[in-house]
Amino acid sequence: MDNEQIQVIDLIIETHIGLERQDPGSHEMTAKALSFLDTRSISRAADLGCGTASQMIILADSLHGSIVGLDQIPGFIDILNANALKRGLQDRVSGIVGSMENLPFQKGEFDLIWSEGAIDAIGFEKGLTHWNSFLKMNGYVAVACPCWFTDEHPDEVERFWSDAGSGLDTIEHNISAMQRAGYAPIAVFTLPEQCWTDNYFAPRAETEKVLLSKYAGNKTAEAYV
Template structure:
């Protein structure tokens, strides 16, 4: 990705409350499967975006310290501003960084969280490498694009084979989690409104504003066209795929 494209992506998605499908209700449902047998103190939110779910974690785990990491500096600036506005600046710290080189000590985290972002490193690689940073008994909670059926239309299969070859069924992902050294605790499909009401619908106005801000920019035009095509793909084939939340405990 060229630097100009990177900056444009950051600018566009910083205009949205969420940088991927999800909702407050889904975040809290996933959190409900984290059994608090001991205090959840140190949390890492990896690929945090502008922090919609980051602040929820801090609010619902009042004794916690949350380090939120993302590659886009503009997201981190916005997250830290949102944390300060919510009075959470003492417990939420946003940092710019790469999920391939996390700045945490081994066996130091009680909970690793990642909503709609682990695909950037790959699910199997991510859960294996990130495990080293968790304390024994610590939790991993990630949402990952997954097939909901064993068979699907060739158009959809071809799209995801090119976009994210690691897409697989929930049962396959759970098996990968077990093989990586976790006890699977839960897996659930995020509801349709996480895609429509909380992700695609808010983009309608943002797309037009973004095009007006960058008139005649071919990279912006191509990006918006691809974004619309992705939304159309979901509308036509949503019964075949979605994000699934996976919650596991390090053994």
């Protein structure tokens, strides 16, 4: 690609496509979230905004049914499908390209909708409201989402999230939003700091160093990093 013409979205994809995960989290926290569910009742699940779906292996190990991952970026879905094939999971696990805002599924199709670090891209309440009709009666939704821990935040941090297109709210606000969207909350917990630092920012910083040298002198790449 021409260095001068590179777009931020290409840089975001290039940064994240080789990472194990595209957002903060860990296998332990995925397993912890699963521990609150009656997994025996789950025969069909979706992972929305799945990225390359590092959590898919744990989901596939813990659930007996089929799981479909959905993401808007074809390169991420290709990796998910290749990994499913490599692990012999292709009959139960598949990925499709699509929009979380306009789901290409049947109403009432899922026992579980899973989504780590993606719903803030479309709005927490808006996303949950749209997704609700795709759940069976007594189905579950499990979402991880960046939240404010306090009511007051430094302007710089607020600007960072707003520039990233994420409207953040407090945990309490999101619990109320979840109830307004028709759900009864079962459990809420926060991620340990290493989920952000060791598991996401550190590997991401390494790939950004590579980008900086690959696109040396490119203003878009420098501003992005």
